[in-house]
Amino acid sequence: MTRRSRAQQRELTCQRILDAATEVFAEHGYAGASIDAITARAGYSRGAFYSNFTDKTELLIRLTQRRIDTFAEQELPDALSLPPEERVQLVARWLSAQEPPIESLLAVELARLRDDDPDVAATLDRVFEAIFDSVDRLVGIQGSGLAELPRAERRERVVAIVAGVTGANLLRQLGVAVDARTLELVLTGVLDPDGEVVA
């Protein structure tokens, strides 16, 4: 009845739809997830969706933003407060605990929509910026030998880390068992400042 409860109600509806969308995207992909399937799982009719989102693209954008924000606001500060040698563990553990692991999926779909939608382009840029920046901060602060590497080489390591995490994420989505230890193996290998690339 109050103005506040209205806003809260709206927020609740949005969150439920985003939660449902997360599941349905994981199961059927973005294209295969119908608005009906999503709202039905959230316990609403399709009209509720269009009262809260302009279209399906916006759903993808807001879902992606929510996932980035969760990491940036909840995990990153914790990790940065730890000594460098413990950060990798914390992050690896958090990454391997995310269910369902749809980050890669969302990124692929955003990439496809990029050219048609400026909002998508902005979100996608923000996603990558946030990811590479986070990794760089996790990795590059004093204490780690990597901080002294030339910028280009350090960037190379960051990309390698993101590749490893992204791939692990995807493998998990495909049903391959990837636990935190395996993720650490990827990260640790890349993070070894003395690691000599064969070539």
Add this chain to the structure above:
Amino acid sequence: MTRRSRAQQRELTCQRILDAATEVFAEHGYAGASIDAITARAGYSRGAFYSNFTDKTELLIRLTQRRIDTFAEQELPDALSLPPEERVQLVARWLSAQEPPIESLLAVELARLRDDDPDVAATLDRVFEAIFDSVDRLVGIQGSGLAELPRAERRERVVAIVAGVTGANLLRQLGVAVDARTLELVLTGVLDPDGEVVA
């Protein structure tokens, strides 16, 4: 009378459609790739597709099989004939040269169709079996310290490698520059037998 026999003609049509499908899948994904768009790019009408494939699922299966076979028949033998320390480079170079990098994409789509189609399940099993087996052979032969690792740990390394490669593949699809050197960085780190996992 004809330059090409009927069987050859048929084979040519199939290959052209598979080539076109590779491109259109990379651009729009499996669900977003219409049969029309694929056959038009291949220079045929819609019906040509149904003369050569039973349905869209079969297209996905055959495309995936072709990509696995290409690696198994063309690259793997070459790599195995090299000394261990050069194999990683060869494979990394080959992987980063594949255009478009749709392996991850295909795997995700196959995984979605798995439950509905026994052929898909078989193909998917074959994909993973081939990949993990190839990596294990590339990595495990004598000369590399990894050959002496316990089976479970070696498996962990293999998964980590596949994760790295898969992720790099996906990043490339997303427009991130990932060259052979970055890939080697991922692989080399994981392959270091003395690499100590932090945890």
Add this chain to the structure above:
Amino acid sequence: MTRRSRAQQRELTCQRILDAATEVFAEHGYAGASIDAITARAGYSRGAFYSNFTDKTELLIRLTQRRIDTFAEQELPDALSLPPEERVQLVARWLSAQEPPIESLLAVELARLRDDDPDVAATLDRVFEAIFDSVDRLVGIQGSGLAELPRAERRERVVAIVAGVTGANLLRQLGVAVDARTLELVLTGVLDPDGEVVA
């Protein structure tokens, strides 16, 4: 606010689509009647059909049920309230007044779909049960000499009547002039309890 409630509106749409389907089926048959042609004739778009029916098969089922119900609820009670000697006239007149005469057609199509669809099988059973039962009641009540015939023979007469009516129906559909009098001729001949079959 509205003149009609939602449920009423929905019912109206269904009835209009069923009416249109009746006509288009009569003209082009079940297979030849496209959803587009039906909904266009009803004054709706294609999608309206799928808001109200799950698929084309359901349309056939519901149309058939409507025609049976119309007879069972409107004509049969009237006929049974008449003395036996007037029933045949009433029924014959009603049968020859039905436009378009698609009962036979619907039955043939249902028979084709029977094996693939349990709903169809149930409807078809219900159709025949209703028809043979109605005819038996029309014919068999006291006053008619047929009531005393052995069960098997009476069944034979019922089948013969249905055959005559069905055939007349079909001939009308084919453009042959079949009026109520001709129908009565078929029925009366079969209904003569003293009629001796030649063999």
Add this chain to the structure above:
Amino acid sequence: MTRRSRAQQRELTCQRILDAATEVFAEHGYAGASIDAITARAGYSRGAFYSNFTDKTELLIRLTQRRIDTFAEQELPDALSLPPEERVQLVARWLSAQEPPIESLLAVELARLRDDDPDVAATLDRVFEAIFDSVDRLVGIQGSGLAELPRAERRERVVAIVAGVTGANLLRQLGVAVDARTLELVLTGVLDPDGEVVA
């Protein structure tokens, strides 16, 4: 190799295709019977069809003509040579022995195509002419009281008979057991010259 064997070969192919078409039409209807299904059942590829028929419509026409001719050439002469009181039995027995009973079906399909195709119109006219004429001859020759009836009334009886036979045919196609005796019951009733129509 000889000219004669060629013609014979062609004839054989046609007959086999017509036989196969009879079965497939009975199972799936005209629209539901694909050229592929028909030629496959006949043991040919679809090309054989187009070497012997101009299109699907011609198949329907020729099939119908074959069935009429079979009756006119094989059964009618036999029946006419019998005394009137035995003719009904012979015809009823022959009618109830035809498998599959698709005459009604063919007539319905021809009627649908009538407006678009002069050949179809001619065939359909010929079908009805042949049927009504045959029945009239079977029934009307001296000895039967019907011969003396006014022309209009006699025509009415003929239509009633055809309706009965057509309906019986259709019921058989729908799986209802209709034997020769039931058919005779229909025919005999209508043929009773003293039968008084109720109205």
Add this chain to the structure above:
DNA sequence: TATGAATGAGAGTTCATTCAT
């Protein structure tokens, strides 16, 4: 805000037909 009937573009698929072999 939420509902759900209706819209209509677009998808996968079938199939009569053509034509080079």
Add this chain to the structure above:
DNA sequence: TATGAATGAACTCTCATTCAT
């Protein structure tokens, strides 16, 4: 004559979206 690859129109059905309620 018979084959079968290829064509393309037409069909059933899905689904993002609109809008009156």
